[in-house]
Amino acid sequence: MKAPERYYDFQKDISGCGIFGVINRKRGLIPGDMPIQAMTCMHDRGNGLGGGFAAYGIYPEHAEKYCFHMMCDDDAAIKGSEEMIKKYFDLHFYEPIPTRRTLAIPTPPKFNRYFVTVPEKPENEFRELPEEDYVVAVVMKINTAVAGAFVVSSGKNMGAFKGVGFPEDIADFFRLEEYSAYIWTGHNRFPTNTPGWWGGAHPFTILNWSIVHNGEISSYGINRRYLCEHDYLCTMMTDTEVVAYELDMLIRKHGLSWEMAAKVFAPPFWDEIERMDAEDRELYTTLRATYGPAMLNGPFAILVADNNRLMGLNDRIKLRPLLVAEKDDMIFMSSEESAVRDVCPELDRVWMPKAGEPVIVDLED
Amino acid sequence: MAAKRKQKTLTAGRTYYRQFNEEIRALVEDGVTDFVIRECNGQRYLATALDGDFNFDIYGVPGQDLGAFMRGPHVRVHNNAQDGVGNTMDAGRIVIEGLAGDVIGYAMRGGDIFIKGDVGYRVGIHMKAYLEHQPRIVVGGKAGDFLGEYMAGGIILLLGMFSDKPDAPVAGRSLGTGMHGGVIYVRGAVPEDQLGPGLTATPVDSDDLKVIEGLVNEYAKELKLDSKAILSENFVKIRPFSHRPYGNLYVPC
Numbered sequence: 001m002k003a004p005e006r007y008y009d010f011q012k013d014i015s016g017c018g019i020f021g022v023i024n025r026k027r028g029l030i031p032g033d034m035p036i037q038a039m040t041c042m043h044d045r046g047n048g049l050g051g052g053f054a055a056y057g058i059y060p061e062h063a064e065k066y067c068f069h070m071m072c073d074d075d076a077a078i079k080g081s082e083e084m085i086k087k088y089f090d091l092h093f094y095e096p097i098p099t100r101r102t103l104a105i106p107t108p109p110k111f112n113r114y115f116v117t118v119p120e121k122p123e124n125e126f127r128e129l130p131e132e133d134y135v136v137a138v139v140m141k142i143n144t145a146v147a148g149a150f151v152v153s154s155g156k157n158m159g160a161f162k163g164v165g166f167p168e169d170i171a172d173f174f175r176l177e178e179y180s181a182y183i184w185t186g187h188n189r190f191p192t193n194t195p196g197w198w199g200g201a202h203p204f205t206i207l208n209w210s211i212v213h214n215g216e217i218s219s220y221g222i223n224r225r226y227l228c229e230h231d232y233l234c235t236m237m238t239d240t241e242v243v244a245y246e247l248d249m250l251i252r253k254h255g256l257s258w259e260m261a262a263k264v265f266a267p268p269f270w271d272e273i274e275r276m277d278a279e280d281r282e283l284y285t286t287l288r289a290t291y292g293p294a295m296l297n298g299p300f301a302i303l304v305a306d307n308n309r310l311m312g313l314n315d316r317i318k319l320r321p322l323l324v325a326e327k328d329d330m331i332f333m334s335s336e337e338s339a340v341r342d343v344c345p346e347l348d349r350v351w352m353p354k355a356g357e358p359v360i361v362d363l364e365d
Numbered sequence: 366m367a368a369k370r371k372q373k374t375l376t377a378g379r380t381y382y383r384q385f386n387e388e389i390r391a392l393v394e395d396g397v398t399d400f401v402i403r404e405c406n407g408q409r410y411l412a413t414a415l416d417g418d419f420n421f422d423i424y425g426v427p428g429q430d431l432g433a434f435m436r437g438p439h440v441r442v443h444n445n446a447q448d449g450v451g452n453t454m455d456a457g458r459i460v461i462e463g464l465a466g467d468v469i470g471y472a473m474r475g476g477d478i479f480i481k482g483d484v485g486y487r488v489g490i491h492m493k494a495y496l497e498h499q500p501r502i503v504v505g506g507k508a509g510d511f512l513g514e515y516m517a518g519g520i521i522l523l524l525g526m527f528s529d530k531p532d533a534p535v536a537g538r539s540l541g542t543g544m545h546g547g548v549i550y551v552r553g554a555v556p557e558d559q560l561g562p563g564l565t566a567t568p569v570d571s572d573d574l575k576v577i578e579g580l581v582n583e584y585a586k587e588l589k590l591d592s593k594a595i596l597s598e599n600f601v602k603i604r605p606f607s608h609r610p611y612g613n614l615y616v617p618c
C-alpha cells in the first residue's frame with residue numbers, strides 16, 4: 001500500500017499525563033484557583049479523557065467523619081449505594097456534591113457525598129475488622145456489589161473530584177474554585193492503554209490516601225493479583241489504582257515508613273544493593289524479596305498525599321518528568337516548571353529529584 | 366555585508382503555543398530576525414525547525430522541545446528550560462542560563478547547547494555526527510542517569526561546577542551506556558560505578574585538551590564565566606569501547 005500524499009504533514013497531539021501538587025507546610029489554605037490554573041497551563045499534556053483533583057482540609061466541619069464521594073451512573077446506583085452506606089455506617093450528613101452545568105461535560109454521572117462514622121458495634125460480616133479495615137471493606141463491597149456505583153474517595157477532611165474532560169473542565173464542573181485546601185494534587189490524563197472513563201480518571205484514593213500518576217504501571221497484573229490476596233479489589237480498570245491500595249497496605253497495615261514504601265515501588269538496582277554496607281544490603285534484599293509483587297514496573301512520576309504529607313516519586317530510571325519547587329511555606333511538585341511559575345512566578349528553589357528517591361514534605365504541626 | 370536585522374518583542378503570557386508559533390512564523394515571513402520573548406510560560410516548540418540566522422532572547426520558562434529540528438538560530442533562555450531542548454537540532458546554538466530537564470539534545474546532529482546548571486536524565490541520548498556536523502553539549506552542573514546513552518557522535522562536556530546538588534556524583538548511573546561514537550569529557554573524575562557497561566574513564570591527552578579549551582572558552586563567553594577557573598582542574602574522557610556494534614546486522618561488510 002502506498003502512503004497517502006504528504007503523509008508526514010499532519011497535526012498530531014503529542015501528550016503525556018500532567019501532574020501538579022502543592023502543600024502549605026503551615027496548613028495555610030490554598031484556593032482552588034491555584035491548582036486549576038497550574039493544570040490549565042499543562043492542558044496539552046492530556047487529551048480531554050481525564051482530569052481530577054484531590055484536596056485536603058476541605059471539610060473542617062466534618063473533620064472526624066469519613067467522607068464518601070460517590071459517583072453513580074443512575075438513580076438505581078444512588079439507591080443501592082445509599083442503602084449500603086446506611087447499612088454499614090452511621091450516616092450523619094449527606095448532600096449532592098455541588099456541580100454546575102458546563103458545555104464541556106455533557107453527560108456526567110451523579111455525585112453525592114456522605115459523612116459517616118463506623119458504628120460502635122456493627123452487626124455485619126465486617127464486624128471483627130479494625131475501623132479502617134472496615135471502611136476499606138465497605139469501599140470494596142460498594143465498588144463490586146452495586147452496579148454503576150463507585151467510591152471516588154473515602155477519607156477524612158479530604159475529597160477527590162474527577163472525571164472525563166480536561167482538568168479545567170472538571171474543576172469548572174465541580175466548582176473547585178469554591179474550595180480551599182492545604183494540600184492539592186491535580187491530574188491531566190492521556191489514557192494509554194485503559195479506557196477514558198469517569199472512574200478511571202485520577203486521583204485514585206482509599207481512606208486518606210490519594211495518588212496522581214504520569215506514566216503507566218506495566219506490572220499492573222501482578223500488583224493487582226497480589227492486592228487481591230490482601231482483600232483489595234481493583235474495579236477502576238486503570239493501572240494506577242493499585243498504587244493507592246498498595247500505599248494503604250504497606251504503610252497503614254504493614255507499618256512501613258513512606259521512604260520504605262517508596263523503595264518497594266522503586267527499589268534500588270541489585271548492583272547498587274551489592275555496594276551497600278551489610279545492614280542496608282540486608283534491608284533492601286529483604287524488602288525486594290518480601291515485596292517483589294508490589295514493585296511498580298514501568299514509567300512513573302507519582303504524587304501521593306494523605307492529611308499530613310505530600311510525596312513525589314519517580315520510577316528508578318526516571319522515565320517521566322518531575323520537578324520540585326519551594327516558595328516560603330509552599331512546596332510544589334509538577335511535571336513542568338512553567339505550571340509552577342504560572343501560579344508562583346518567584347521561587348526560592350527549583351530542582352529535579354533523583355530517580356527512585358522520594359521527596360517527602362510534612363506539615364509542620 | 367551583514368544581513369539586515371529586524372527586531373520584534375513579543376509577550377507570550379498565556380497565549381496558546383500554536384497561535385504563538387504561528388505569530389512567530391508570520392513575523393519571520395515579514396523579515397523579523399531577532400525576537401525577544403517576554404513572560405514565556407511553557408509554550409512548546411519555540412524556534413522549532415527555523416532555518417537561518419535568527420536570534421531568540423527568551424525570558425520566563427519555555428516549554429518542551431525548544432529549538433527542535435532548528436538549523437541556525439541562536440536561542441538564549443534567561444531562566445530554566447524544560448525537557449527536550451534541541452531535539453534533533455541541526456545547527457545553531459542554545460544557551461540556557463539556568464537548569465534544564467530531561468532528554469536535552471536528543472538525537473542532536475549539529476550545533477551547540479550550553480547549559481549553566483544541572484540537567485536531567487538522558488541528556489545527549491542518540492547524539493550523532495557526520496563530517497563537519499559535530500554537535501556539542503556543555504553542562505555546567507551535574508547530570509542525571511544515562512548521559513550520552515547510545516551516543517554515536519559529537520561531544521558532551523560535563524563540568525559539575527554550577528550545581529544545586531553538592532552531594533550528588535557528577536553524573537548519574539549508566540553514563541554513556543551503548544555509546545559507539547563521539548566523546549564525553551568530564552571535569553574532575555567519574556566514579557567507576559557511574560559508567561555504563563564496558564566503559565572506562567581515561568585521562569585526556571593534549572589533542573583533547575585543545576578541544577576542551579576551545580569549547581570552554583566559547584561556553585564561558587556565552588555565560589560570562591571564568592574559563593580559567595573551569596580549566597583549572599583535570600579532565601577525563603569516556604570513549605566508546607566498540608564502533609558500529611550492529612554494522613554487520615543486516616548487510617555484512
